[in-house]
Amino acid sequence: MRPSTRGDGRRRPMTTVDAALRAGVATLAAVVLAVFVPIAVGVMPAAFFEYGCLASRAVGSEFGCYGFLWNTVTTGVFVGIAGPVIGMFLIHREMALIGETLAHTAFAGVALGTLFFGVSGWDVRLLLVAVLVAIVGALGVQALVDRTASHGDVPIAIVLTGSFAVGTLLIDLGGGFAFVDITGYLFGNISITDDRSVALMALLTAAVVGSVAVAYKPLLFITFDEEAARVARLNVSGYNGLLVVLTAVVVVGAMQILGVILVAAMLVVPAAAASLVLDGFGSALYGSVLVGVASVLSGIGLSWSYGLRPGATIVVVAIAIYLLAVVVGEG
Numbered sequence: 001m002r003p004s005t006r007g008d009g010r011r012r013p014m015t016t017v018d019a020a021l022r023a024g025v026a027t028l029a030a031v032v033l034a035v036f037v038p039i040a041v042g043v044m045p046a047a048f049f050e051y052g053c054l055a056s057r058a059v060g061s062e063f064g065c066y067g068f069l070w071n072t073v074t075t076g077v078f079v080g081i082a083g084p085v086i087g088m089f090l091i092h093r094e095m096a097l098i099g100e101t102l103a104h105t106a107f108a109g110v111a112l113g114t115l116f117f118g119v120s121g122w123d124v125r126l127l128l129v130a131v132l133v134a135i136v137g138a139l140g141v142q143a144l145v146d147r148t149a150s151h152g153d154v155p156i157a158i159v160l161t162g163s164f165a166v167g168t169l170l171i172d173l174g175g176g177f178a179f180v181d182i183t184g185y186l187f188g189n190i191s192i193t194d195d196r197s198v199a200l201m202a203l204l205t206a207a208v209v210g211s212v213a214v215a216y217k218p219l220l221f222i223t224f225d226e227e228a229a230r231v232a233r234l235n236v237s238g239y240n241g242l243l244v245v246l247t248a249v250v251v252v253g254a255m256q257i258l259g260v261i262l263v264a265a266m267l268v269v270p271a272a273a274a275s276l277v278l279d280g281f282g283s284a285l286y287g288s289v290l291v292g293v294a295s296v297l298s299g300i301g302l303s304w305s306y307g308l309r310p311g312a313t314i315v316v317v318a319i320a321i322y323l324l325a326v327v328v329g330e331g
Contacts, residue, residue, distance in 0.1 A: 017278070017283065018280070018283050021278075021283055021286040021287055021290070022286060024286070024290050025286045025289060025290065028081075028289070028290065028293060032077065032081070035048075036073075036074045036077050036078070036202075037202060039070055039071075039074045039198070040074055040078075040198045040199050040201070040202035041199060041202065042195060042199070049064070049067070049070065052064035052065075052070070053065035061305075063301070063304055068193065068194075069300075069304065071193040071194065071195065071197070071198045072193045072257060072300060072310065073296075073297070073300055074193075074198050074201075074202075075193045075197065075198050075201045075253070075256055075257060076257055076296035076297065076299075076300055076310075076314070077293055077296060077297070078201045078202055078204075078205040078253065079201070079205075079250070079253055079254040079257065079258070079266055079292075079296060080266070080270075080289070080292035080293035080294075080295065080296040080297075081205055081209065081289055081292065081293060082204065082205040082208045082209065082249075082250045082253065082254075083250050083254055083266035083267050083270065083292055084266070084267070084270040084271050084274070084285070084288035084289050084291065084292040085208060085209060085212055085285065085288075085289065086208060086212070086243070086246050086247050086250050086267060087099075087266070087267035087268050087270065087271035087272075087288065088271045088274075088275070088281070088284060088285045088288055089219055089220075089223050089243055090243075090247065090267055090268070090271070091268055091271050091272055091275065092223050092224065092275075092281075093223050095156075096264070096267070096268045097153065097156055097157075097160070097264070098138075098141065098156060098244060098247055099247060099250075099251055099263060099264035099267040099268065100160060100263070100264040101137075101141065101156050101157075101159050101160040101163070102134050102137055102138055102141075102244070102247055102248045102251045103251045103255060103260045103261075103263040103264060104159075104160050104161075104163045104164040104167070104260060105133060105134045105136075105137030105138070105159065105163040105248070106130040106131075106133065106134040106137075106248070106251055106252045106255055106260070107130075107163070107164060107167045107185060107186070107255075107260045108133055108137075108163040108164070108166045108167035108170065109126075109129045109130035109131070109132065109133030109134055109167075109252075110126050110127075110129065110130050110167070110182075110185050111166075111167035111168070111170035111171045111182075112129055112133060112167075112170055113126040113129035113130070114126070114170070114171060114182075115170045115171075115173055116129075126185075127197055127200055127252060127253075127255075127256070128200070130252045130255070131200075131204075131248070131249060131252045134248035134249070134251060134252050135245050135248050135249070137159060137163055137248065138241075138244035138245050138247060138248040139241060139244070139245065140159060141155055141156060141159050141244060142237070142240055142241050142244050144158070144159070145240075146237060146240075184259075185255060185259060185260060186259050186260050186261055187259040187261060187262070187309055187311060187312070188255075188256070188257045188258045188259035188262065188309060188310055188311025188312070189256075189257075189259075193256050193257060197256055200253070201253040201256070204249045204250070204252070204253045205253070207246075207249060208246050208249055208250055211242065211246055212246070215239060215242060218234055218239050219239055219242075219243065220281060221234065222234065222236055222239050222240070247267070250267065251263050251264075251267075254266050254267075257300075257310050257311055257314070258310075258311040258314065258315070259311045262311045262312060262314075262315045265314075265315040265318060265319075266292060266295075266296075266314070266315075266318070269295075269315070269318040269319055269321075269322050270288045270289075270291035270292035270295060270318055270321075270322075271284070271285075271288040272322055272325075273287075273288070273291050273318070273321050273322040273324075273325040274286075274287035274288035274290075274291055274325070275288070276322075276325040276326060276328075276329040277325050277328050277329050291318070291321055292318070294317075294321070295314055295315075295317045295318035295321060296314055298314075298317045299313040299314030299315070299316070299317045299318075300313070300314065302317070
């Protein structure tokens with residue numbers, strides 16, 4: 001197996017693989033800006049969808065003829081980008097379970113939204129409520145880790161189980177099943193990704209990628225040597241808080257198509273696969289984004305073709321890529 005990605009800060013000579021990864025990410029960025037951002041903000045010309053439908057029919061499929069599928073693909077691409085970007089930091093800090101914890105916290109946010117709707121009758125954006133609750137939960141986890149003598153996984157386990165229990169009670173109190181498809185949030189549902197949800201995911205992804213780009217060096221320093229970062233007078237608690245908040249943001253966005261139960265996979269699996277076969281944190285970061293987007297697009301395509309749940313299909317594809325990386329890494 002190849003050595004794990006190096007975090008000592010020393011530069012490596014650029015290899016052919018590095019150049020290919022950069023070219024792949026640059027191509028992906030161009031496609032995102034040209035296609036998926038206009039779809040997300042609602043400015044893509046109608047002719048694009050007409051030609052997309054014609055192209056789909058030319059290969060014997062109706063995939064490109066449905067607006068909700070374009071929404072699903074667009075949301076999935078943003079998830080495939082943002083999830084691995086955060087996941088690379090999480091797996092190297094041995095915080096893989098934080099995604100699952102915040103997914104359960106976001107579920108409590110959805111439940112809180114249904115309770116508010118049931119009591120007041122006012123329309124609320126459930127995903128927006130979920131974002132706010134997940135951010136509060138993320139900061140709560142970080143505060144427990146900082147202020148207690150427990151190991152880091154103890155507060156995570158407490159928040160994971162507690163938030164799901166609270167969400168379940170809120171659903172019972174608010175009659176949530178009568179107002180929203182709770183199973184869709186648990187297992188993922190392509191019908192959840194309406195126009196406003198896609199726009200929200202685009203905004204969240206921009207916030208995540210932009211924040212990581214600005215704070216990349218401090219986050220990398222803290223990830224590989226937190227004690228040295230403290231000695232260097234970096235605001236370690238602040239950057240740790242930023243990381244968990246960004247994780248919460250990604251989790252809520254990914255929850256739309258992956259569901260609460262599977263959402264952590266998009267944070268962990270692509271990053272783990274890339275780290276097995278690529279040297280250097282930066283190269284593995286680029287590779288993880290490409291793996292994430294490839295998993296999403298392949299999973300959505302297979303789920304449409306065979307009538308499968310998209311979230312589960314995406315995760316299975318990502319795990320298949322990971323297993324292939326294990327074989328290649330041992331070769």
